[in-house]
Amino acid sequence: MKKSIALSALFVLATSAAYAADDISKLKEESIAVIGPFAKQLSEANQKAVKEGGPASAIVVCKDIAPAMAGEISRNKGWKLSRVSLKVRNPLLGTPDAWEQKTLQDFEARYAKGEKPETIAAAEIVDEPAGKSFRFMKAVALQQGCLGCHGTPEQISPEVKASLAKDYPNDKATGYSVGQIRGAVSIKRPL
Numbered sequence: 201m202k203k204s205i206a207l208s209a210l211f212v213l214a215t216s217a218a219y220a221a222d223d224i225s226k227l228k229e230e231s232i233a234v235i236g237p238f239a240k241q242l243s244e245a246n247q248k249a250v251k252e253g254g255p256a257s258a259i260v261v262c263k264d265i266a267p268a269m270a271g272e273i274s275r276n277k278g279w280k281l282s283r284v285s286l287k288v289r290n291p292l293l294g295t296p297d298a299w300e301q302k303t304l305q306d307f308e309a310r311y312a313k314g315e316k317p318e319t320i321a322a323a324e325i326v327d328e329p330a331g332k333s334f335r336f337m338k339a340v341a342l343q344q345g346c347l348g349c350h351g352t353p354e355q356i357s358p359e360v361k362a363s364l365a366k367d368y369p370n371d372k373a374t375g376y377s378v379g380q381i382r383g384a385v386s387i388k389r390p391l
């Protein structure tokens with residue numbers, strides 16, 4: 201008798217866990233479907249701008265186009281989509297909250313163990329005082345085309361340096377090499 205009660209309790213636990221896993225994978229797929237095109241469009245806009253006018257003219261892509269696109273998706277979806285980093289250029293938009301900070305640190309640990317940035321992501325349902333939300337974060341790897349603005353001082357032209365120094369006096373987002381984790385795209389979706 202005792203045994204069957206224990207077993208049915210186990211069964212309830214197991215099914216609720218399965219439902220949660222189903223929910224998470226659906227929410228995760230929906231997030232990836234939004235982040236994929238966002239990242240692709242940004243990367244294409246960046247490549248086009250660098251090719252046509254050089255890195256200084258591409259600043260507008262990371263400075264204006266990326267936040268504008270993130271803002272539009274956030275308004276349309278009712279989610280919060282942002283770009284965050286442990287070493288930010290724009291502290292107003294890019295500073296991670298507690299969950300994002302912890303997750304970015306975990307991403308760095310996974311990267312240090314040899315995992316590829318392309319596969320590094322995290323999904324979790326988080327219960328915070330402000331309410332329950334689905335949180336998703338996907339690592340953003342540094343590509344060749346990013347070096348002109350996020351690489352070592354030698355890789356950044358005097359023109360770009362001057363422009364960055366003017367707009368971002370507390371810039372921490374330089375010194376990266378290709379393949380490193382520059383930051384992440386983060387989605388917070390109220391449930």
Ligand code: HEC
Binds near residue numbers: 294346
């Ligand atoms: C032409 C210069 C330039 C290039 C090239 C560039 N960025 Fe940026 N990046 C910036 C600027 C300027 C900001 C600050 C944007 C803002 O004000 O929100 C920024 C911010 C970011 C942020 C937001 C977090 C933060 O530090 O504020 C991420 C993530 C990012 N860049 C990733 C990339 C990646 C990945 C690439 C290559 C695909 C790239 N950037 C290429 C200039 C550039």
